[in-house]
Amino acid sequence: DVQMTQSPSSLSASVGDRVTITCRSSQRISTYLNWYQQKPGKAPKLLIYAASTLQGGVPSRFSGSGSGTDFALTISNLEPEDFATYYCQQSYSTPPWTFGQGTKVEIK
Amino acid sequence: QVQLVESGGGVVQPGNSLRLSCVASGFTFSSYGMHWVRQSPGKGLEWVAVIWSDVSYKYYADFVKGRFTISRANSKNTLYLQLNDLRADDTGMYYCVRDGYDLILAGLNRFDHWGEGTLVTVAS
Numbered sequence: 001d002v003q004m005t006q007s008p009s010s011l012s013a014s015v016g017d018r019v020t021i022t023c024r025s026s027q028r029i030s031t032y033l034n035w036y037q038q039k040p041g042k043a044p045k046l047l048i049y050a051a052s053t054l055q056g057g058v059p060s061r062f063s064g065s066g067s068g069t070d071f072a073l074t075i076s077n078l079e080p081e082d083f084a085t086y087y088c089q090q091s092y093s094t095p096p097w098t099f100g101q102g103t104k105v106e107i108k
Numbered sequence: 109q110v111q112l113v114e115s116g117g118g119v120v121q122p123g124n125s126l127r128l129s130c131v132a133s134g135f136t137f138s139s140y141g142m143h144w145v146r147q148s149p150g151k152g153l154e155w156v157a158v159i160w161s162d163v164s165y166k167y168y169a170d171f172v173k174g175r176f177t178i179s180r181a182n183s184k185n186t187l188y189l190q191l192n193d194l195r196a197d198d199t200g201m202y203y204c205v206r207d208g209y210d211l212i213l214a215g216l217n218r219f220d221h222w223g224e225g226t227l228v229t230v231a232s
Contacts, residue, residue, distance in 0.1 A: 034218045042224075049216070055218075087152065091218060095169070102152050
Protein backbone atom coordinates (compact mmCIF):
# COMPACT_ATOMS: atom_id res chain seq x y z
CA ASP A 1 0.00 0.00 0.00
CA VAL A 2 1.09 3.58 -0.62
CA GLN A 3 1.81 5.35 2.67
CA MET A 4 1.05 9.06 2.92
CA THR A 5 2.89 11.26 5.42
CA GLN A 6 1.86 14.82 6.16
CA SER A 7 3.82 17.52 7.91
CA PRO A 8 3.46 19.20 10.20
CA SER A 9 0.88 17.32 12.28
CA SER A 10 -0.37 20.65 13.56
CA LEU A 11 0.40 24.30 13.18
CA SER A 12 -0.69 27.61 14.65
CA ALA A 13 -1.37 30.54 12.38
CA SER A 14 -3.13 33.88 12.34
CA VAL A 15 -5.87 35.20 10.11
CA GLY A 16 -4.23 36.60 7.01
CA ASP A 17 -1.23 34.27 7.13
CA ARG A 18 -0.03 32.11 4.28
CA VAL A 19 0.06 28.44 5.30
CA THR A 20 1.64 25.47 3.54
CA ILE A 21 1.03 21.81 4.40
CA THR A 22 3.15 19.12 2.80
CA CYS A 23 2.33 15.53 1.93
CA ARG A 24 4.78 12.86 0.88
CA SER A 25 3.95 9.48 -0.64
CA SER A 26 5.98 6.30 -0.14
CA GLN A 27 6.15 5.76 -3.90
CA ARG A 28 5.64 7.92 -6.96
CA ILE A 29 1.98 8.69 -7.61
CA SER A 30 2.21 11.14 -10.52
CA THR A 31 -0.35 13.86 -9.72
CA TYR A 32 -3.03 11.54 -8.35
CA LEU A 33 -3.33 13.35 -5.06
CA ASN A 34 -6.42 14.84 -3.42
CA TRP A 35 -6.85 17.24 -0.48
CA TYR A 36 -9.74 17.36 1.99
CA GLN A 37 -10.76 19.74 4.75
CA GLN A 38 -12.55 18.53 7.89
CA LYS A 39 -14.06 20.74 10.56
CA PRO A 40 -14.89 19.39 14.03
CA GLY A 41 -18.01 17.23 14.05
CA LYS A 42 -18.37 17.46 10.28
CA ALA A 43 -17.66 15.25 7.30
CA PRO A 44 -14.59 15.91 5.16
CA LYS A 45 -14.94 18.14 2.12
CA LEU A 46 -13.02 17.78 -1.13
CA LEU A 47 -10.85 20.83 -1.82
CA ILE A 48 -8.43 19.84 -4.55
CA TYR A 49 -8.05 16.81 -6.83
CA ALA A 50 -5.36 15.72 -9.25
CA ALA A 51 -2.84 17.66 -7.13
CA SER A 52 -3.84 21.12 -8.32
CA THR A 53 -7.42 21.21 -9.64
CA LEU A 54 -9.74 23.19 -7.41
CA GLN A 55 -13.09 21.49 -6.71
CA GLY A 56 -16.06 23.63 -7.69
CA GLY A 57 -17.05 26.20 -5.09
CA VAL A 58 -13.71 26.12 -3.25
CA PRO A 59 -12.18 29.58 -2.72
CA SER A 60 -9.18 30.47 -4.86
CA ARG A 61 -7.03 31.10 -1.78
CA PHE A 62 -6.57 27.31 -1.72
CA SER A 63 -4.01 25.90 -4.12
CA GLY A 64 -2.23 22.60 -4.59
CA SER A 65 1.06 21.68 -6.19
CA GLY A 66 3.48 18.82 -6.66
CA SER A 67 3.99 15.58 -8.50
CA GLY A 68 5.83 12.33 -7.98
CA THR A 69 6.21 11.96 -4.23
CA ASP A 70 6.04 15.50 -2.85
CA PHE A 71 2.95 17.67 -2.69
CA ALA A 72 1.76 20.83 -0.99
CA LEU A 73 -1.48 22.51 -0.05
CA THR A 74 -1.20 26.27 0.34
CA ILE A 75 -3.78 28.55 1.88
CA SER A 76 -3.01 32.17 1.12
CA ASN A 77 -4.56 34.83 3.33
CA LEU A 78 -5.99 32.46 5.98
CA GLU A 79 -9.64 33.13 6.87
CA PRO A 80 -11.35 32.25 10.18
CA GLU A 81 -13.33 29.47 8.50
CA ASP A 82 -10.10 27.77 7.34
CA PHE A 83 -9.18 26.55 10.81
CA ALA A 84 -9.69 22.82 10.39
CA THR A 85 -7.86 19.56 9.80
CA TYR A 86 -6.54 18.84 6.32
CA TYR A 87 -5.92 15.41 4.81
CA CYS A 88 -4.14 14.32 1.66
CA GLN A 89 -5.16 11.13 -0.17
CA GLN A 90 -3.57 9.20 -2.99
CA SER A 91 -5.67 7.82 -5.84
CA TYR A 92 -2.85 6.33 -7.94
CA SER A 93 -2.31 2.85 -6.57
CA THR A 94 -5.73 1.61 -5.56
CA PRO A 95 -7.29 -0.11 -3.84
CA PRO A 96 -6.79 0.93 -1.14
CA TRP A 97 -7.21 4.70 -1.30
CA THR A 98 -4.94 5.88 1.50
CA PHE A 99 -4.95 9.10 3.49
CA GLY A 100 -2.32 11.06 5.33
CA GLN A 101 -2.65 11.33 9.10
CA GLY A 102 -3.95 14.89 8.94
CA THR A 103 -2.69 18.38 9.70
CA LYS A 104 -4.60 20.48 12.20
CA VAL A 105 -4.52 24.23 11.52
CA GLU A 106 -5.19 26.12 14.75
CA ILE A 107 -5.59 29.77 15.61
CA LYS A 108 -2.49 31.40 17.06
CA GLN B 109 -28.18 19.26 -4.35
CA VAL B 110 -26.35 16.04 -3.60
CA GLN B 111 -27.39 14.45 -0.32
CA LEU B 112 -26.15 11.27 1.31
CA VAL B 113 -27.88 10.20 4.53
CA GLU B 114 -26.50 7.29 6.51
CA SER B 115 -28.31 5.25 9.13
CA GLY B 116 -28.00 1.96 10.97
CA GLY B 117 -25.20 2.70 13.39
CA GLY B 118 -25.43 1.91 17.07
CA VAL B 119 -23.87 0.15 20.03
CA VAL B 120 -23.17 -3.55 19.59
CA GLN B 121 -21.20 -6.19 21.43
CA PRO B 122 -18.07 -7.75 19.93
CA GLY B 123 -18.91 -10.50 17.46
CA ASN B 124 -22.29 -9.04 16.57
CA SER B 125 -23.50 -7.51 13.30
CA LEU B 126 -24.89 -4.26 11.93
CA ARG B 127 -26.21 -3.16 8.57
CA LEU B 128 -25.52 0.41 7.55
CA SER B 129 -27.59 2.16 4.89
CA CYS B 130 -27.06 5.32 2.88
CA VAL B 131 -29.87 6.95 0.93
CA ALA B 132 -28.74 9.17 -1.93
CA SER B 133 -30.58 12.04 -3.59
CA GLY B 134 -29.89 14.96 -5.88
CA PHE B 135 -27.98 12.98 -8.50
CA THR B 136 -28.29 9.89 -10.68
CA PHE B 137 -27.20 7.32 -8.11
CA SER B 138 -26.86 4.49 -10.63
CA SER B 139 -24.13 6.41 -12.50
CA TYR B 140 -21.64 6.75 -9.64
CA GLY B 141 -19.27 4.54 -7.75
CA MET B 142 -19.77 4.67 -3.99
CA HIS B 143 -17.40 4.15 -1.08
CA TRP B 144 -17.53 3.69 2.67
CA VAL B 145 -14.86 5.48 4.68
CA ARG B 146 -14.49 5.29 8.45
CA GLN B 147 -12.88 7.44 11.12
CA SER B 148 -12.03 6.13 14.57
CA PRO B 149 -12.51 8.50 17.51
CA GLY B 150 -9.89 11.20 17.39
CA LYS B 151 -8.12 9.55 14.48
CA GLY B 152 -7.73 9.88 10.76
CA LEU B 153 -9.62 8.63 7.75
CA GLU B 154 -9.59 5.01 6.61
CA TRP B 155 -11.06 3.72 3.36
CA VAL B 156 -13.27 0.64 3.87
CA ALA B 157 -14.87 -0.49 0.61
CA VAL B 158 -16.05 0.56 -2.85
CA ILE B 159 -18.77 -0.63 -5.19
CA TRP B 160 -18.93 0.59 -8.75
CA SER B 161 -21.99 2.07 -10.40
CA ASP B 162 -23.09 -1.11 -12.17
CA VAL B 163 -21.89 -3.40 -9.35
CA SER B 164 -19.18 -4.69 -11.69
CA TYR B 165 -16.44 -4.05 -9.13
CA LYS B 166 -16.29 -4.39 -5.37
CA TYR B 167 -13.09 -3.91 -3.38
CA TYR B 168 -12.37 -4.00 0.34
CA ALA B 169 -9.64 -2.86 2.68
CA ASP B 170 -7.46 -5.69 3.96
CA PHE B 171 -8.64 -5.19 7.55
CA VAL B 172 -12.17 -6.13 6.48
CA LYS B 173 -10.96 -9.73 5.97
CA GLY B 174 -14.28 -11.03 4.70
CA ARG B 175 -16.28 -9.57 7.58
CA PHE B 176 -17.93 -6.68 5.70
CA THR B 177 -20.03 -6.73 2.53
CA ILE B 178 -20.82 -3.69 0.40
CA SER B 179 -23.90 -3.68 -1.81
CA ARG B 180 -26.29 -1.27 -3.48
CA ALA B 181 -29.87 -1.09 -4.74
CA ASN B 182 -29.88 1.36 -7.61
CA SER B 183 -33.68 1.19 -7.83
CA LYS B 184 -33.83 2.48 -4.25
CA ASN B 185 -30.89 4.94 -4.49
CA THR B 186 -29.40 3.13 -1.52
CA LEU B 187 -25.92 1.92 -0.56
CA TYR B 188 -25.38 -0.69 2.15
CA LEU B 189 -22.57 -2.00 4.31
CA GLN B 190 -23.11 -5.24 6.20
CA LEU B 191 -20.74 -5.45 9.17
CA ASN B 192 -20.27 -8.91 10.68
CA ASP B 193 -18.07 -10.22 13.50
CA LEU B 194 -17.50 -6.70 14.77
CA ARG B 195 -14.45 -5.91 16.89
CA ALA B 196 -13.67 -3.06 19.27
CA ASP B 197 -11.33 -1.50 16.72
CA ASP B 198 -14.21 -1.24 14.21
CA THR B 199 -15.60 1.54 16.41
CA GLY B 200 -15.93 4.82 14.57
CA MET B 201 -17.92 7.08 12.31
CA TYR B 202 -18.79 5.45 8.99
CA TYR B 203 -19.21 7.79 6.04
CA CYS B 204 -20.99 7.11 2.76
CA VAL B 205 -19.02 8.79 -0.01
CA ARG B 206 -19.58 9.40 -3.71
CA ASP B 207 -16.76 8.94 -6.19
CA GLY B 208 -16.53 11.95 -8.50
CA TYR B 209 -14.95 10.16 -11.44
CA ASP B 210 -16.62 7.86 -13.91
CA LEU B 211 -13.94 5.18 -14.14
CA ILE B 212 -12.75 2.98 -11.31
CA LEU B 213 -9.03 2.58 -10.56
CA ALA B 214 -8.25 5.28 -13.10
CA GLY B 215 -6.23 7.56 -10.84
CA LEU B 216 -8.66 10.45 -11.00
CA ASN B 217 -11.02 8.98 -8.43
CA ARG B 218 -11.87 11.49 -5.75
CA PHE B 219 -14.38 11.54 -2.94
CA ASP B 220 -16.49 14.52 -3.92
CA HIS B 221 -19.54 14.21 -1.66
CA TRP B 222 -19.77 12.80 1.86
CA GLY B 223 -22.67 12.02 4.13
CA GLU B 224 -22.63 13.18 7.76
CA GLY B 225 -21.85 9.66 8.93
CA THR B 226 -23.34 7.05 11.22
CA LEU B 227 -21.58 6.07 14.46
CA VAL B 228 -20.73 2.45 15.18
CA THR B 229 -19.64 1.57 18.72
CA VAL B 230 -18.44 -1.93 19.49
CA ALA B 231 -18.20 -2.53 23.21
CA SER B 232 -19.06 -5.16 25.75
